[in-house]
Amino acid sequence: VIGQPAKSKRPKEPGENKIKPVNKKVKPKTPKMKERESADSSLKSQSILTQVMDKGHFQKLAATLSLAAGQSIELRCKGSNVTWSYPSYLDTFEDSRLSIKQLDRYSQLILANSTAADTGEYSCWLQLCNGNKCRKDETKTGSTYIFFTDKEELFVPTPSYFEIVYLNPDKPAVIPCRVTTPSAKVTLHREFPAEEIEIDGTDIIYDAKKGFVFQHPTSDHKGIVYCKAESQGAPQISIKYHLLYVEVPKGPPSTTIAVSSSRAGLGDRVHVVCTVLGEPDVDVNFRWQYPGQESERPVIIQNFWRLINRGIGHTTRISKSVLLVEDFEDIDAGNYVCIAQNLQGETTVTAKVELK
Secondary structure (H helix, E strand, O other), X not given: OXXXXXXXXXXXXXXXXXXXXXXXXXXXXXXXXXXXXXXXXXXOOOOOEEEEOHHHOEEEOOOEEEEEOOOOEEEEEEOOOEEEXXXXXXXXXXXXXXXXXXXXXXXXXXXXXXXXXXXXXXXXXXXXXXXXEEEEEEEEEEEEEEEXXXXXXXXXXXXXXXXXXXXXXXXXXEEOOOEOOOOOEEEEEEOOOOEXXXXXXXXXXXXXXXXXXXXXXXXXXXXXXXXXXXXXXXOEEEEEEEEEEOOOOOOOOEEEEEEOOOEEOOOOOEEEEEEEEEOOOOOOEEEEEOOOOXXXXXXXXXXXXXXXXXXXXXXXXXXXXXXXEOOOOHHHOEEEEEEEEEOOEEEEEEEEEEEO
């Protein structure tokens, strides 16, 4: 999806001609950049990403960059097979302001008419491919975090007015009220009882690129919170975040299986349901083994999940996989095996369906 080679026959996009002279000017500089790479291997991982400045000048990028919202930016990543990463919402909305082109010696990313919402990490890397298999070349990467500052939008805008943050005792939780101005003073507040939450720099820290990080979440932290930012003007308030404490036993999925009927007649509809209770933010993958599989008997498999509130601020995710046999035959009689897998392992459960 990202960094695909440009098609040879396509209409020129607005402004495309303007960058052609820049291409010509950069070619003589390429050997110098190669010399610098070999002279200083410590810069090697950052050296493939540059920003195109006025009149064809290039600038290596530091770990962070601040630009005023409204500006356009052009980044280049050296290499013939480059992949880019950038704030995900630009993909979600298929934003036409973003343009990526793979050329012979480099890949070009242009973001036009930037907004505060574009604030985030922009990175690129070379892909090493062998046939259809590709992997990231860890020695040829580049990354920078760009703040698109906007005094009217101190917080990076989000599509919603309310977000849920899960507090898991085993891992840090992030309240993602990121700012567009790195120098802004940001504080965290509880809605009820109304109070400012103390940031001690140890258990709770603030990172302008992430937001507030709770290193060791507990049930005491649950509730509704918001952030406040100040920077040379009236303070601004973020959206609200509902902190839900989650406590689900760790380990392979807690899985059950149920069948609509353990005995089925010819032509009956039979469905087998595999259910997992688990953490709200942990995905579950399902695999099935069933009697007619080798004979390629047609079955319909549907997966879905939802969240349920178990009271006292505890939330659980119910994941289900349903296997449906619409026209039961002799060959469909036997064991139906569901294998549910999460990051901790997998659980296998079995249900038997016999022919009447």
